[in-house]
């Protein structure tokens with residue numbers, strides 16, 4: 001299974017995928033390409049350091065969102081991509097992209113969706129006073145952080161947390177959850193019945209993707 005990772009920023013989730021692949025923990029998933037929309041972002045450097053094919057589609061060069069989407073599809077085409085992983089990719093994808101890759105695009109979000117979609121999820125969770133937050137990996141459909149949930153991991157929110165401390169705690173779980181889901185998808189262990197997605201846990205570890 002050829003996987004494309006799209007990123008915009010620091011790329012620590014990309015790094016978690018790279019490290020998992022190096023340890024042989026991504027199953028049949030292969031990191032085939034990394035695409036970024038921010039030319040000099042850290043994620044791009046991480047991909048190059050790992051020897052993964054890269055492409056840049058700078059959103060600032062497209063006046064219309066659909067043109068950006070089409071450029072992204074064109075950049076992905078040569079890599080024969082089976083699964084698209086949005087790992088800190090800060091652009092919304094529209095019909096031209098989802099029409100081509102729909103049902104095969106996943107995103108990681110730093111909150112327990114449907115709570116706190118959008119940017120600043122960790123800040124909002126801390127400010128709201130919830131006692132648990134976490135991360136969600138979900139299929140991408142039109143809409144912000146909507147789409148069927150594949151897996152979630154929860155972390156406690158402590159009384160003295162601020163945005164940064166909560167984000168750091170959640171990120172630890174993100175780096176574990178995302179590679180696990182990519183592997184489960186590559187191994188054909190994810191099935192969907194409408195919005196209800198089931199992940200058949202890998203045997204014999206019994207590792208669960210619903211964790212605390």
Ligand code: GRF
Pocket residue numbers: 007008009010011012013014043087088089108109110171174
């Ligand atoms: C992560 O918290 C991810 O959930 C969110 O953006 C952040 C990206 O971090 N969508 P990184 O670029 O993977 O370090």
